Amino acid sequence: MTVQARDTRAVAAAEPILTLHQVQKRFLVRKRGIRVETVAADQVSFTVRRGEVFGLVGESGSGKTTLANLVMGLEAPDGGEISFCGRVIASPGRRPPFPYGDIQMVFQDPRSSLNPRMRVHQILTEPLRAVSPERRAQFGSEAALVELLGQVGLRPESLHRFPHEFSGGQRQRIAIARALVTRPKLVLLDEPTSALDVSVQAQVIQLLQSLQAEFGLTYVFISHNMGVVRYFCDRVGVLYRGRLVEVADTDTLFSAPSHEYTRRLLDAVPTWSHAGAERLVEEAPNGGV
Amino acid sequence: MSTPIVARSARYGGGRMLWKQLTANRFTALAVACVVAIVLLALLAPWLAPDSPTSVHLSQRLSPPSARHWFGTDEVGRDLFSRILYGARISVGVGLGSVLLAALAGTLLGAFSGYWGRWADQGIMRLMDILLSFPSIVLAMALAAALGPNLLNAALAIAIVKLPVYVRLARAEALSISRQLFVKAARTFGLGSGWIVTRHIIPNLLPPIVVQITLDLGDTILLIATLGFLGLGAQPPTPEWGAMISVGWKYLLDQWWYPTLTGAAIFITVMSFNLLGDGVRDLLDPRRHEEGGRTS
Ligand SMILES: Nc1ncnc2c1ncn2[C@@H]1O[C@H](COP(=O)(O)OP(=O)(O)OP(=O)(O)O)[C@@H](O)[C@H]1O
Numbered sequence: 001m002t003v004q005a006r007d008t009r010a011v012a013a014a015e016p017i018l019t020l021h022q023v024q025k026r027f028l029v030r031k032r033g034i035r036v037e038t039v040a041a042d043q044v045s046f047t048v049r050r051g052e053v054f055g056l057v058g059e060s061g062s063g064k065t066t067l068a069n070l071v072m073g074l075e076a077p078d079g080g081e082i083s084f085c086g087r088v089i090a091s092p093g094r095r096p097p098f099p100y101g102d103i104q105m106v107f108q109d110p111r112s113s114l115n116p117r118m119r120v121h122q123i124l125t126e127p128l129r130a131v132s133p134e135r136r137a138q139f140g141s142e143a144a145l146v147e148l149l150g151q152v153g154l155r156p157e158s159l160h161r162f163p164h165e166f167s168g169g170q171r172q173r174i175a176i177a178r179a180l181v182t183r184p185k186l187v188l189l190d191e192p193t194s195a196l197d198v199s200v201q202a203q204v205i206q207l208l209q210s211l212q213a214e215f216g217l218t219y220v221f222i223s224h225n226m227g228v229v230r231y232f233c234d235r236v237g238v239l240y241r242g243r244l245v246e247v248a249d250t251d252t253l254f255s256a257p258s259h260e261y262t263r264r265l266l267d268a269v270p271t272w273s274h275a276g277a278e279r280l281v282e283e284a285p286n287g288g289v
Numbered sequence: 290m291s292t293p294i295v296a297r298s299a300r301y302g303g304g305r306m307l308w309k310q311l312t313a314n315r316f317t318a319l320a321v322a323c324v325v326a327i328v329l330l331a332l333l334a335p336w337l338a339p340d341s342p343t344s345v346h347l348s349q350r351l352s353p354p355s356a357r358h359w360f361g362t363d364e365v366g367r368d369l370f371s372r373i374l375y376g377a378r379i380s381v382g383v384g385l386g387s388v389l390l391a392a393l394a395g396t397l398l399g400a401f402s403g404y405w406g407r408w409a410d411q412g413i414m415r416l417m418d419i420l421l422s423f424p425s426i427v428l429a430m431a432l433a434a435a436l437g438p439n440l441l442n443a444a445l446a447i448a449i450v451k452l453p454v455y456v457r458l459a460r461a462e463a464l465s466i467s468r469q470l471f472v473k474a475a476r477t478f479g480l481g482s483g484w485i486v487t488r489h490i491i492p493n494l495l496p497p498i499v500v501q502i503t504l505d506l507g508d509t510i511l512l513i514a515t516l517g518f519l520g521l522g523a524q525p526p527t528p529e530w531g532a533m534i535s536v537g538w539k540y541l542l543d544q545w546w547y548p549t550l551t552g553a554a555i556f557i558t559v560m561s562f563n564l565l566g567d568g569v570r571d572l573l574d575p576r577r578h579e580e581g582g583r584t585s
């Protein structure tokens with residue numbers, strides 16, 4: 001099933017959708033009066049191709065979320081350039097216009113990423129506020145929202161509920177629906193399953209796979225979980241202390257890791273073998289979460 | 290142990306649940322009853338009062354309580370019961386207005402301060418530190434005197450005195466809410482800070498603000514009366530309790546009912562609102578509840 005899925009995505013020749021060119025980001029933090037500099041992104045360059053799932057792995061603090069924040073325009077880089085669909089969206093100094101609605105992000109913890117005071121309807125329509133009126137009218141109607149909820153496996157009446165009325169997995173489905181409501185081209189997934197139960201994780205991954213085909217999405221998938229990365233991603237970039245030490249096709253990376261750090265990363269997670277990840281996905285019940 | 294559940298249900302739950310828990314404590318139930326009665330008396334004063342609060346009957350000056358004048362009359366023969374009833378309107382109305390003004394302005398300032406951070410935060414908080422460095426009564430007197438002694442200015446002065454509490458409270462909450470991912474998500478949608486603060490931050494910091502409002506009501510009513518007593522608030526012949534006592538205290542020995550009954554009105558009202566505030570705080574704020582060591 002995985003092999004089939006990867007074969008049908010002929011991504012190797014596809015055009016680039018997201019390009020990072022020598023991206024640099026430093027943080028200055030004061031620790032007991034002393035200024036400490038953290039280099040969270042150090043000359044990072046890579047390209048994500050249209051239609052692929054690009055994995056970003058690395059230990060905690062290696063700079064994965066920082067890269068996502070830079071792509072989303074939440075932080076400005078200190079050096080380098082980020083382009084999306086051929087247009088520069090981030091560079092040091094002056095802020096280039098950001099293509100709101102075309103890039104979305106799904107966050108780690110759906111308990112924190114959904115405002116507890118908003119109903120699902122409000123949550124889903126919020127990203128539409130910054131897109132064109134035509135797009136807002138087309139995707140913001142009740143019918144369109146109900147259809148979207150169906151596509152992520154939620155009932156129409158969910159629209160009028162509050163987040164606390166849903167389970168963790170269902171909340172992440174709401175967060176995924178919110179990311180898709182503007183019909184983005186690129187979705188950044190920052191550890192989207194790590195706050196969920198193991199059985200639910202597999203269902204969310206499967207949902208993301210089917211949505212990718214349905215919406216024609218490109219994913220950047222940030223994860224600690226090498227098993228899921230091996231199952232889900234086409235190519236993987238390995239981050240180590242802010243530096244991208246290796247980028248390779250998933251199969252190559254797992255069979256012949258070229259960098260010492262990658263090898264250590266793979267050794268550190270023996271329980272998450274490739275077979276384990278597939279078994280996890282196959283064993284999961286198919287009903288709603 | 291059960292407080293987090295209580296707090297959560299009060300945060301999300303309906304008003305009926307809150308009402309039930311509020312009246313479970315006997316003192317709080319009494320306070321609720323008194324506050325409801327005071328508010329009703331204030332609202333219905335024009336229908337309940339036997340006489341106009343300002344009509345002078347010099348022939349009946351300083352008469353003792355009787356069937357005709359339940360609370361007696363004052364130095365120009367005005368019916369004291371009517372004046373105290375109308376006084377409730379002023380104390381409760383102006384007190385509530387003043388606290389709500391402080392809460393509204395303070396919440397907005399604090400929420401933006403906490404969300405923006407940096408120099409805006411520094412500036413706003415230093416200003417609040419200055420306000421807080423004065424004893425509240427001294428600051429209220431100075432502001433009321435500077436603005437000019439009348440009821441509206443007294444209310445404004447008290448709102449300014451109460452402002453820093455709300456700014457600090459809202460800012461502290463806004464700081465922790467800003468770290469939540471839903472705020473980060475809203476920023477990725479390209480939404481401005483005005484939208485984020487009013488739609489994401491303020492709705493999530495309202496419970497402690499509501500507690501603070503109920504806690505401040507009693508104190509505010511007392512401050513209004515104090516300013517009135519000192520001649521810095523409502524001016525005669527306005528039937529404001531503090532202003533009434535400022536004249537009435539001279540008659541304490543011979544016409545005791547005049548200052549005593551007016552004072553009793555202030556005491557009962559302030560006491561009721563304070564008890565209500567404590568009850569609401571215990572319900573909605575489990576942290577302070579535990580510190581107080583009370584279990585109910
Ligand atoms: N706003 C910030 N201010 C100061 N330092 C920061 C900030 N954001 C990130 N950092 C630092 O940058 C480094 C990279 O952090 P980042 O959150 O990108 O790591 P990560 O790979 O996402 O880790 P995790 O797997 O724990 O989520 C860390 O050392 C972190 O302390």
Ligand SMILES: [Mg+2]
Binds near residue numbers: 064065190
């Ligand atoms: Mg991270």
